[in-house]
Amino acid sequence: KKKWLPGCVTGDTITAIAMTEPGTGSDLAAIRTTAVKDRDDFVINGQKTFISNGMNCDLVIVAAKTDLNAASPYEGMSLIVVEDGTPGFEKGRKLDKIGLHSQDTTEMAFVDCRVPQTNLLGHEGHGFxxxxxxxxxxxxxxxxxxxxxxxxxxxxxxxxxxxxxxxxxxxxxxxxxxxxxxxxxxxxxxxxxxxxxxxxxxxxxxxxxxxxxxxxxxxxxxxxxxxxxxxxxxxxxxxxxxxxxxxxxxxxxxxxxxxxxxxxxxxxxxxxxxx
Incomplete structure (x- = not known):
């Protein structure tokens, strides 16, 4: 909260939330993006699309599976904060929409994107x-x-x-x-x-x-x-x-x-x- 919320409140930090994937829209529990623990980090891999503020965001909250063996598809999903410029975090093309031309909507990719486990937002497995x-x-x-x-x-x-x-x-x-x-x-x-x-x-x-x-x-x-x-x-x-x-x-x-x-x-x- 001390690190990120002040900038969010003043508007100096632009945020986005990455839920939708190329093959997953309304069925959020079916996301395929993963965040695997490695020592003190999460290593994120996956793709996202239709992300509002995706091109301009300074922070993106990524919905990812942290427990691939969860008993239910609604469990095992977590929210992880990724900062712009993090290695492995790639902002894709700005999508050409019918309307809302003043709002950027983009694709995103996470390729072995490593972030500290302290970037977990909320409780692990409670993201959904x-x-x-x-x-x-x-x-x-x-x-x-x-x-x-x-x-x-x-x-x-x-x-x-x-x-x-x-x-x-x-x-x-x-x-x-x-x-x-x-x-x-x-x-x-x-x-x-x-x-x-x-x-x-x-x-x-x-x-x-x-x-x-x-x-x-x-x-x-x-x-x-x-x-x-x-x-x-x-x-x-x-x-x-x-x-x-x-x-x-x-x-x-x-x-x-x-x-x-x-x-x-x-x-x-x-x-x-x-x-």
Whole structure:
């Protein structure tokens, strides 16, 4: 904490977390990266991909198997901190994404990467459970970003339809468009009310895996519905990069994929319902 947290707090130290691998996404327990003890060190070998902040990070927290003979795939995984510049830690290419162009997302490789055992974060073998505990908070953050994105897309579109005229009047006065905007506004308000109730629970220390998963699923899907329809109401201008709605459309798509896909959220919800 004394070594790394001050820089993390000030923003001088950029961090990343390396979980996803070329053959392992939603099934985190199936990672193949290993960290084998050798005297006072861990020797890490493996590949990671889709790592946010991967190119610019000063520290990366690596999910790796430290016990290859663990009784369960959910055991034997640990979190190990690797500093930029450590021999054997290789940052790969910056991935060319559809959206989120301002955020670097990269591949990583660890080839006999040696770090001291003191770089272990938390308890050995408890990495999977630590990640699962904090992923609920990450999903709330995704829901927050999606909610604000939907609100802004709707605001821009209402403003645009009031000024864009067709057939002698603003298109916002056309019944179909006004009704559709009313539907979108209703979805946005429902999302805001649900999210705020979850944030109150979170700030008061109450955890609800089911509702956090519902928020990640529904609000991120709602964002995609909203931006798609809002782009449509911009007409040809919505397809032009100079209009903010075009970027919103591109950036929204990943929200239903990262931090837990919509399908995984539905799986979690159904299990929480006892199904």
């Amino acid at each position: 459970y630590a990640l699962m505990d904090k992923l609920q908070q990450e999903r709330l953050v995704c829901a927050m970003g999606s909610q604000v994105g939907a609100e802004e897309a709707l605001r821009l579109t209402i403003e645009y339809t009031k000024t864009r005229t067709a057939f002698g009047k603003p298109i916002s006065r056309m019944q179909y468009i006004s009704f559709e905007l009313a539907k979108l506004a209703t979805e946005v308000e429902v999302g805001r009310a649900f999210l705020e109730s979850l944030l109150i629970d979170h700030l008061e220390g109450r955890k609800d895996v089911k509702k956090a998963s519902m928020a990640k699923y529904w609000i991120c899907e709602m964002l995609n519905r909203v931006v798609s329809q809002c782009l449509q109401f911009h007409g040809g201008y919505g397809y032009m990069e100079e209009y903010p709605i075009a970027r919103m459309f591109r950036d929204a798509r990943v929200q239903t994929i990262y931090a837990g896909t919509s399908e995984i959220m539905l799986l979690i919800i159904s299990r929480q319902l006892g199904l």
